[in-house]
Amino acid sequence: MSVKVLRPGLLTTVQDHGRYGLQHIGLCPGGAMDPFSLALANALVGNPPDEAALEITVIGPELQFEEDSLVAVCGAEFQGGFPHNRPVLAPAGSRYNVGRAVRGARAYLAVAGGFAIDPVLGSRSTYLPGGFGGFKGRSLRHGDVLPLKGNEVKRFKSLKRTRDGTVPWSAPPRTLPDREPIVVHVMEGQHFEAFAAATQRAFFDTVWRVAPDSNRMGFRLGGAPLERAGGDEILSGPTCLGTVQVPPNGIPIALMADHQTTGGYPKIAEIASADVARLAQLAPGGKVHFARCTLEMAAELRRHMRGELEATLRGIAWEYGT
Amino acid sequence: MARTIRLMGVVPLGDLAAYVEFSRTLDLQVNALVQRLAVAVQARGAPFIRDVVPALGGLALHFDPAFDGNCVEVASALIELCLEEGVSASEDVLRTVQVPVCYEPEFAPDMEEVAQKTKLSAAEVQELHSAAEYRVLMMGFAPGHAYMGGLNAKLAVPRRASPRAVVAAGSIAIANEQAVVYPYAISGGWNVIGRTPLAVFDPERQEPSLFASGDRVRFRAIDKAEFLKLLGKR
Numbered sequence: 001m002s003v004k005v006l007r008p009g010l011l012t013t014v015q016d017h018g019r020y021g022l023q024h025i026g027l028c029p030g031g032a033m034d035p036f037s038l039a040l041a042n043a044l045v046g047n048p049p050d051e052a053a054l055e056i057t058v059i060g061p062e063l064q065f066e067e068d069s070l071v072a073v074c075g076a077e078f079q080g081g082f083p084h085n086r087p088v089l090a091p092a093g094s095r096y097n098v099g100r101a102v103r104g105a106r107a108y109l110a111v112a113g114g115f116a117i118d119p120v121l122g123s124r125s126t127y128l129p130g131g132f133g134g135f136k137g138r139s140l141r142h143g144d145v146l147p148l149k150g151n152e153v154k155r156f157k158s159l160k161r162t163r164d165g166t167v168p169w170s171a172p173p174r175t176l177p178d179r180e181p182i183v184v185h186v187m188e189g190q191h192f193e194a195f196a197a198a199t200q201r202a203f204f205d206t207v208w209r210v211a212p213d214s215n216r217m218g219f220r221l222g223g224a225p226l227e228r229a230g231g232d233e234i235l236s237g238p239t240c241l242g243t244v245q246v247p248p249n250g251i252p253i254a255l256m257a258d259h260q261t262t263g264g265y266p267k268i269a270e271i272a273s274a275d276v277a278r279l280a281q282l283a284p285g286g287k288v289h290f291a292r293c294t295l296e297m298a299a300e301l302r303r304h305m306r307g308e309l310e311a312t313l314r315g316i317a318w319e320y321g322t
Numbered sequence: 323m324a325r326t327i328r329l330m331g332v333v334p335l336g337d338l339a340a341y342v343e344f345s346r347t348l349d350l351q352v353n354a355l356v357q358r359l360a361v362a363v364q365a366r367g368a369p370f371i372r373d374v375v376p377a378l379g380g381l382a383l384h385f386d387p388a389f390d391g392n393c394v395e396v397a398s399a400l401i402e403l404c405l406e407e408g409v410s411a412s413e414d415v416l417r418t419v420q421v422p423v424c425y426e427p428e429f430a431p432d433m434e435e436v437a438q439k440t441k442l443s444a445a446e447v448q449e450l451h452s453a454a455e456y457r458v459l460m461m462g463f464a465p466g467h468a469y470m471g472g473l474n475a476k477l478a479v480p481r482r483a484s485p486r487a488v489v490a491a492g493s494i495a496i497a498n499e500q501a502v503v504y505p506y507a508i509s510g511g512w513n514v515i516g517r518t519p520l521a522v523f524d525p526e527r528q529e530p531s532l533f534a535s536g537d538r539v540r541f542r543a544i545d546k547a548e549f550l551k552l553l554g555k556r
Contacts, residue, residue, distance in 0.1 A: 023373040023384060024360070025523075025531035026505075027465040035387075120525050130465055130506065132525045190333050190341060235346055236462065236469070238375045238382030240335040262377055262462025270336040273387065298337035299392060306387070 009061035014134035019123035033280035037075030041110035044072035052124035060098020070112035076104025112152035181287035189267035225250025242271030272298035340397035345379035429517035466505035466523025485511030
């Protein structure tokens with residue numbers, strides 16, 4: 001049981017929900033940039049929500065399935081490939097040829113049963129800066145053969161399905177941009193007050209563009225650079241997924257999945273956790289606008305997002321009769 | 323002498339983490355308290371806390387996404403509880419990490435510049451650097467990357483004006499009054515004066531990181547032959 005990589009795409013990596021409990025030695029949790037879409041893709045093939053899947057970025061791969069496989073793709077919409085957001089039976093020898101992302105930036109391809117890859121430090125996520133985890137600690141390359149844990153295709157038989165190897169329903173992702181700029185909620189960061197009033201206003205007034213040199217570690221935000229106030233020297237301190245920091249060049253950086261665990265730049269804002277995955281779905285050039293929120297509002301957004309996800313997961317489980 | 327260290331505040335780092343701040347400047351007594359407090363918080367084993375990260379002047383508590391409440395309120399309550407019970411120095415785990423370092427020119431691209439700036443010879447820089455005992459004040463920036471205090475004040479030089487695109491893995495570097503060891507080949511702006519053959523971070527090792535917050539660190543000068551021998555044993 002395996003999947004063969006015929007063309008790797010721009011950046012295709014194995015990701016799960018990440019590794020926790022290691023930030024005190026400088027290792028960030030990492031994992032899927034859009035964990036909501038990962039959870040949906042897994043549920044669609046009957047996997048536990050934290051099973052590892054392929055994270056496909058902006059330009060998709062071409063894959064070949066060695067045997068009949070039950071797969072699902074969730075998250076960004078790409079040209080070509082399988083129908084999205086539903087379980088699909090990929091027949092033995094079939095090719096999955098994915099083009100460019102047309103909406104969103106990252107999709108998750110889950111295979112029933114999951115990939116047979118040993119976890120490193122408690123996770124199957126690829127950590128590119130350290131070169132470990134996932135498939136050989138790197139993004140996929142031409143000719144790679146990814147082993148699968150086992151053939152779980154029989155799960156598909158419990159579903160009411162259509163003639164073309166899928167089902168008459170779908171579970172749309174909740175993180176894709178409807179229109180740009182997307183609105184992302186942020187709380188004031190630890191050093192917000194240290195920025196001049198005009199800079200604080202500029203941060204919220206600007207429509208920021210995700211710069212081309214953005215990656216899984218951080219998104220650089222293009223726009224008129226922010227002015228940094230006088231006392232620039234701050235003591236290095238902890239950072240978090242979604243921290244927005246401002247280096248001396250004034251170009252804000254939003255910290256993403258593979259972020260540094262500490263940083264020495266002033267933190268102007270902190271993105272509400274429910275909105276980080278929506279930001280992750282912006283490709284370079286994508287536009288974002290920040291809206292101020294309180295800690296209470298951010299917590300409410302988080303509960304709401306989780307409630308919606310859980311309802312969708314229950315619906316999918318019901319289709320599987322579990 | 324022991325003095326009262328006051329909590330400055332607890333601020334949100336997003337809605338799933340809180341930063342408990344004690345100082346905005348580097349203060350070794352504060353740093354020691356932060357590290358003990360991190361151990362105390364960790365020991366309570368609160369199920370909704372996934373990561374406790376001690377830093378230079380405070381610590382971060384990272385929460386599980388399934389956590390329902392207000393991270394700042396819960397972090398504040400937890401910290402108060404730990405402070406009330408008291409964190410004592412007697413519970414410190416005293417560990418000393420010995421780090422062999424080769425200071426020879428091919429591993430020390432900034433040695434000459436450091437020597438010039440400090441008006442010392444390369445041999446004196448090496449001598450002063452390896453004579454001191456260091457303390458890991460914070461882990462961060464990259465996996466296994468330790469910020470150490472204890473550098474002899476005579477060796478205090480600023481960071482390089484332009485950072486290097488790539489600093490070799492295991493590089494020993496200094497800036498201001500701190501020392502670091504680069505775990506990977508990454509970009510960096512500190513002054514490299516030597517290299518260790520040890521693996522600073524190895525995900526396959528029982529303890530992946532050579533260093534932990536609070537560790538004492540001693541550097542021992544080795545020649546190139548020993549460097550290569552130790553490198554071969556990895």
